[in-house]
Amino acid sequence: MWFPVQTVCLRSRTVCKRGSVGAFLRCLRHLDANVSPFSHSAGRCSQTCQALVYRKHGDPSQVVQLEDVPLPSTGAKDVLVKLLAAPVNPSDINMIQGTYAILPDLPAVGGNEGVAQVIEVGSQVKSLRRGDWVIPRDAGLGTWRTMAVLAEDDVISLPNDIPLLAAATLGVNPCTALRMLSDFEDLKSGDSVIQNAANSGVGQAVIQIAAARGINTINVIRDRSDFTQLSERLEAMGATHVIKEETLRQPEMKELFKTCSKPKLALNGVGGKSATELLRHLQVGGSMVTYGGMSKQPVTVPVSALIFKNVKVLGFWVTQWKRDHSHDGRAFRAMVDELCSLIQRGKLTAPACTEVHLRDYRSALEAAMLPFASSKQVLIM
Ligand SMILES: NC(=O)c1ccc[n+]([C@@H]2O[C@H](COP(=O)([O-])OP(=O)(O)OC[C@H]3O[C@@H](n4cnc5c(N)ncnc54)[C@H](OP(=O)(O)O)[C@@H]3O)[C@@H](O)[C@H]2O)c1
Structure with missing residues (x-):
């Protein structure tokens, strides 16, 4: 999960699935796409960002809180990203309720998918540049937050000419x-x-x-x-x-x-x-x-x-498919490219969505659990 201070791993029934992800976070003031070509520390204004944190399992609208959480510095193989949009999926709800097959250690940040923009890259990062859009490669990154520092390997890039909601809901x-x-x-x-x-x-x-x-x-x-x-x-x-x-x-x-x-x-x-x-x-x-x-x-x-x-x-x-193919990034890349090509050709659109600002998260969580909604709640950061 993208959670500060401690390394967090996802518990499955038998094994710890993730030993270490980009668990170190930092917040920047500049939140727009006009990032400068300088990769380090431009625009840094504080050591915190905002995240939807839960400290115990239960009813999502009761146990999830919007909190300021600290960010660490960006390591050589890390990227600092600004989250742009992240949906509320049934698996996110089940993770908070404590009923999903894999669960993060608590406290945890909610959300398993979403799109983020790279705003700072570590000195040894090869595959990503400032301004790139990225999505998580695996579940459990904790996407309901404004900023995160992630390992380069935890994300995969997307073309940033596709609609925001299509990008935010592509990965699952x-x-x-x-x-x-x-x-x-x-x-x-x-x-x-x-x-x-x-x-x-x-x-x-x-x-x-x-x-x-x-x-x-x-x-x-x-x-x-x-x-x-x-x-x-x-x-x-x-x-x-x-x-x-x-x-x-x-x-x-x-x-x-x-x-x-x-x-x-x-x-x-x-x-x-x-x-x-x-x-x-x-x-x-x-x-x-x-x-x-x-x-x-x-x-x-x-x-x-x-x-x-x-x-x-x-x-x-x-x-499981993503984990089975994590040793060879080509299969995931090919799948993401095929989906983005469908989006670019107008053959695949985002599902019907309701955009909700991060601060209004409670209404998004409540709406996500209602039957017959026919609209996905998407948090906009
Ligand atoms: N195995 C995987 O890799 C994988 C990947 C993605 C999603 N999923 C799972 O797929 C399911 C759908 O996810 P999603 O993100 O696509 O969902 P979603 O957009 O939130 O839509 C929920 C769907 O579930 C239906 N539904 C809710 N309660 C129901 C009930 N009691 N009986 C029958 N239908 C009910 C809704 O129909 P109404 O409009 O009639 O309420 C709606 O069609 C979830 O269980 C999710 O965890 C699994």
């Missing part, structure tokens, strides 16, 4: 969507994918990346008063079909499959009955990939789906 959900569409089934143009939570950040990225590849998406969302409006929004992004959870059990599905092939891939971010219903529509031999459990219900797989349809039931965690 679009990466997850791209990997799930690429790594489990050999999907070709004309093939179909079915997904629940289709209005989630992941779901919106799945719709857009699939559409860019000519893949049909059958998008399942919960019924709501503004279903038609939301459905039209997802269709404008490239969704082939948008249906309600209830429709999965109805004869209308037969009609739908007259114009759309049976899906090779099901993406499950919900669990419970919704996941079981997705399985019902998979092609023989298809895969269901579970990446989230928003309903907090287990996935039940009918015996018949295993025996007679030989479906594969798998899981995916983008954090």
Whole structure:
């Protein structure tokens, strides 16, 4: 985590995942993009910055506080960055609640993704320059803060001509969507994918990346008063079909499959009955990939789906993918470049977002936990 004074590591159930990250921080006065070419110490005004800190697990709107935290000096292999924007994702909420698979030592700074601008580089930094936009390479950096000193290796650069919100929300959900569409089934143009939570950040990225590849998406969302409006929004992004959870059990599905092939891939971010219903529509031999459990219900797989349809039931965690590929930066670079290229070509946009200033963090945290919101809270620093 990007937390001062102590080195912080993420606890998993069995091992400490991060021995040492850029845990040393410093604050500058100059917060704009007009940084000078001099790499060291220009504009330094104080030894603190602001961060959303939690000292115990619990209700995020109760346990998170905006605090001044100290910053250390920038080491030779470090960069000093100004955070620009960082979303509030379900995993951030679960980490604060203490229910996520990996947890930082406390106290910790919230937030796992976001975009920052480099404003000072250490003397031995090779891959980054002042003015670059960067995102974290791994979970657990604690992005809800105004400034941070990070190891060069903890971040990866992005083009800074893409929209701010697209950059801030690129590192988790679009990466997850791209990997799930690429790594489990050999999907070709004309093939179909079915997904629940289709209005989630992941779901919106799945719709857009699939559409860019000519893949049909059958998008399942919960019924709501503004279903038609939301459905039209997802269709404008490239969704082939948008249906309600209830429709999965109805004869209308037969009609739908007259114009759309049976899906090779099901993406499950919900669990419970919704996941079981997705399985019902998979092609023989298809895969269901579970990446989230928003309903907090287990996935039940009918015996018949295993025996007679030989479906594969798998899981995916983008954090593990990033760690598995951390020895070779090329795979992550290629994924980020592919996503940025889609953004630059207008084929991938940020999910619907609500921008909230860092000081109004409590309303952002409360809103992030509401159902049927259909908008991601993004903290603007
Ligand atoms: N495995 C990975 O690598 C990975 C990566 C990224 C995200 N995730 C997980 O994916 C899930 C979605 O993340 P996100 O950032 O895309 O979410 P998000 O943008 O915050 O959207 C949340 C989604 O969950 C749905 N939802 C909430 N409560 C629900 C419930 N009780 N039953 C059914 N649906 C419910 C919402 O639908 P309504 O509009 O109907 O409320 C919405 O579609 C989370 O579980 C997250 O932790 C996993």
